[in-house]
Amino acid sequence: MNPKPNAQPNQSLIDGIATLQALAVSPEPVGNRELARQLGFNPTRVNRLLKTLAYLGIARQTANRKYTAGPGMHVLAAQSLHASRIMQDALPVLEELRRFGLTIALGVLWRDSVSYLFHAPPGMTTTQGIGRIGLLPATSSGIGMALLAQHGDDHIAELFADRAIDGFPGGLPDLMAAIEAVRQLGYARVCVDPVEDRHTVAVPVSNLSFAAVGMSGWIPEQNNAPIVEALTNAAHRIGD
Amino acid sequence: MNPKPNAQPNQSLIDGIATLQALAVSPEPVGNRELARQLGFNPTRVNRLLKTLAYLGIARQTANRKYTAGPGMHVLAAQSLHASRIMQDALPVLEELRRFGLTIALGVLWRDSVSYLFHAPPGMTTTQGIGRIGLLPATSSGIGMALLAQHGDDHIAELFADRAIDGFPGGLPDLMAAIEAVRQLGYARVCVDPVEDRHTVAVPVSNLSFAAVGMSGWIPEQNNAPIVEALTNAAHRIGD
């Protein structure tokens, strides 16, 4: 995330990739006007970007003219997965964490949401945990909070300005206080299910990287320290 | 792969994604001029596209100003992996194939090369086989031949015009004959190591999709039929 743009940043590429990502995280086929509303773009522009992605095979039109992932998405997945060596680096480490009998997760931050590379409750085989979950609001996820805390206050304020924030009925000030607490601790601990007393503990993989590891389940306070230590250790081994 | 472009295809997006893919499959950091030669683009253009990708975090500049995958590549991997449900669909099926004691692979075609989503020799754990191998020439790979055979002769001729073809010293006519043989059979069988008598057998996952499954190792003729049947069965189950 280079903060300053270059001489002539290519806006078409920026918006095109934003469109591609919005398409990828959409749980079901979407039309261009809906996607345009999500992205704040002109519908005509989104339509043309989607049609270009369709021409490349990355998008595909369904029977009712909406857009979904196309076969080219496989190619992109293969290439980006290999280029970001994250799976090869992380999977052996994640496998070891499973002995805790908790849900293990590896996720990345995208805008105000978390995409999961891996998410497996106890009992599920490791291979089944891959690419299973698409998007969750960052503010209600341990991984999301751990990653948000790495960004500056201004960036967070911009992301969540003037709207309801998932998990924080009090709005932005509440979120900011929680973020500050995460920064102090060096890890995130959030309650994901008050009735069953389930928590998530998460630590970022490396400074200013997009990824974080987390464990989720019944984690009483006295178990917190060893779990944080195991996660920190895992995060360093995944490294980068 | 929509054969006809739309009203106003966005060339910046097309070239930008080509640049992104070329960056992703590059085994080591590359500079803009080298990438430009690979892609047949203007170096200035590639430089600006790379800088835009760097601004997005997808690319990153090394100390000597070359470009590599950046942290944003993790995000792209997570999103495209989830959107293309291929891993979730394929991994359980691939896991079953491993009982044959051969190398199991799942790959996609990109231009004249194969990117592997999964590639595991016997003995390797399933999770270790994920995203391990980047690129191999399509013409020397069973999966590559199976996928190439799905394209038209003109497309293949265009890909391999006026250059040496890996695995086919005789050039294009030899390749075309081999492709035609694959089409007749409905699967690819190629010799990948003459001295150890190792072969690869591969079948496409679904018509005109980019993916194919393959098995590799010592496969004598009399074992061919059951392996082809197992692969065909697997391909249908992976489906799409």
Added chain:
DNA sequence: ATTGGCGTTGCAATCTTAGCGACATTATGG
């Protein structure tokens, strides 16, 4: 020193893109 490569950028001409408006099509609701 010199040469040739590299990444990078300024600049002006150019050609792509933006977005209105229009069209056909498809729900949705009287």
Added chain:
DNA sequence: CCATAATGTCGCTAAGATTGCAACGCCAAT
């Protein structure tokens, strides 16, 4: 069954983003 509103799509022209030459500074090898 007709309104009404929403959708996907495209032609058109002004507006402006992009192109690529040329040039710069840098580095490595000669």
